[in-house]
Amino acid sequence: MKFFSLVLGLLLSVLAFAGPPSNEPVPRRIWITDVTILSPENLGHLDRGSVLIENERIVRVERKASAEPPADATVVSGEGGFLIPGLIDSHVHLASVPGVAPELNLNPDAAHAPMLADYYKQLPRSYLYFGYTTLIDLAVVKREVLDDFRHAPLHPDVYDCGPSLPIANGYPMSFVPPAQRFQLFPNFLYDPAQSASIPPEYKPQDHTPAASVAADKRAGAICVKTYFERGFGQQRNLPVITPAMAAAVRNAATQNGLVMMMHANSFEAQQFAVDADVDVIAHGMWNWGALDRQPELPPEIKTLLERIVQTRTGYQATIQVLGGLRAYFDPEYLKMPAIPHVIPAALITWFNSPEGKWFRKEIDEDNTPDAEMREGFDAGPIRRVRQVVGYLAVRNANFLFGTDTPSAPTYGNLPGLNGYLEMQQLHDAGLSLEQVFKAATINNAREFKLDSQVGSIEPGKIANLVLLRKSPLESVDAYDNIVTVWVHGRPTSRDSLAATPSK
């Protein structure tokens, strides 16, 4: 069994798609009224009120029921619902298709190409369907996929970390055949100890931490992604970034104003990440190494978690990385009623076919019974990450909402829906509903320096808003009770975002 996040968005197809242009005129001024305004910086005042949008910005926030609408505004009644800022998922991989092998995605044959094209066309809408209006892609491997996403008629805002910075031949480069891996990871870090296994056209001076971080900056990145991962399964004992390299990345990231992120899901890796003074740890800690079988949090892990709290290191728990693998052993998973709303019918049919379940064998070569596999996840890595997250929640660590969708070629991480499942995981692990809400709004906005634009309902910010029937401070399922999503001031009903509309 391989309990780990596998190849991240590696080998991807270039599928051009363009939907019809959105011609519907949007009123210049919209007055959203009869709503409870839930904005993360002001949760002490949960008053009925109104919000005025002008073009694509929020221009006025009235926290009293009696405020009069401006004469020339179109009035939209929220009918007593709850208005929240658009949600932010700060860890996605837009080019990877859930459940689809990277090789197939890279070279789709005639039988699969339409299914993949449909998926990419629906992708921006699926994130919006669950209220996500801002996404951060952590590892750009095919710039064209992001460009197409940004040209879709209706889509979340997307920021990215540019091509990521693995150490030469380390994770996740190691999953790509040697002939292609250097092209797919052009900002890899040169390791002089490996000069014999790096093609001669790649010069050490072009792959220093400073050069690779500068390349990300030039490409418009807002963050840099590094890795500390010794590997798993067939890919063990991989080279890892050295403390000196990490310090140089840290220095270059600071100079360029970029957020430094590190893939780290083990005790050893998160210790390395904190020592390296990273801004964000991109996973929860489910791998405790020699301490894996300890039933309670070991003291040495608690000590590290205290440092994560004190340094305010951003923490993306990504529990659904594990939930997404476990899904292959849960006969109920593909029956979830939300799936037809985020995934086109042809791809769901394929998920249910024997061919569409190929990844199950990758997770479990021995054909272990489902119940035993579920128990393995629940008693092993899921238990450990929950203990870690619960400990951090009590101490109010700096949680950042990030799902790692999809974290592997698994159909257990579907766009939009996976965010909703991750929220449930976080709440079950001990985060309060307020912590979940802040992680997915203002915490992400501040960490990634987007808070002048998004993350709260305040005048001057982009009018990315979500109207809910229920309060997300009372139950997680409020996030699945969405009425309307505003993207840059343009309202769209939730039903019209679905891949297959509800009956």
Ligand SMILES: [Zn+2]
């Ligand atoms: Zn990831």
